[in-house]
Amino acid sequence: MRFFNGIEVSAEGSRGGLSLGWNGSHLVRLKSFSKNHIDVEVQEDESKPRWRFTGFYGATDFRNKGETWALLPRLGENNSLPWMxxxxxxEILYTNEKK
Known part of the structure; x- marks a missing residue:
């Protein structure tokens, strides 16, 4: 993918897995990860403020959707940084899920 830096969460079995890649000398600190997210703090250089990025992958199985949606508010607790x-x-996998 031509990224010089990255964080990878391995797949469980033959499906899944997450990857977050970037170029440059940005200071990236891993806060947490799971099969559904990678959460980092980013400082592009020492003169710029820190901010936060969470790469998110929602559950594809309807039975697990609530669990992954509950993850976002937990990640947002006690956060004072700008967050993307x-x-x-x-959220919508099939046409019958549209309202």
Missing amino acids: VGGDFN
Whole structure:
């Protein structure tokens, strides 16, 4: 993928796995990870403020969706940094789930 730096969460079996990659000398500190997220603090250089990024992958199984959605508020607790969350939330997987 041509990234010089990165964090990887291994797949469980033959499915899943997460990766967060970046170039440059940004200071990235891993806060936490699971099969559904990678949470980091970023400081692009010493003169710029820190901010937070969470890469998120929502459960594809309907039975586990509530669990992954409950993860976001827990990650947001006690956070004072600007925070960006991105990824694949898998909120709608099939047309019959649309309202």
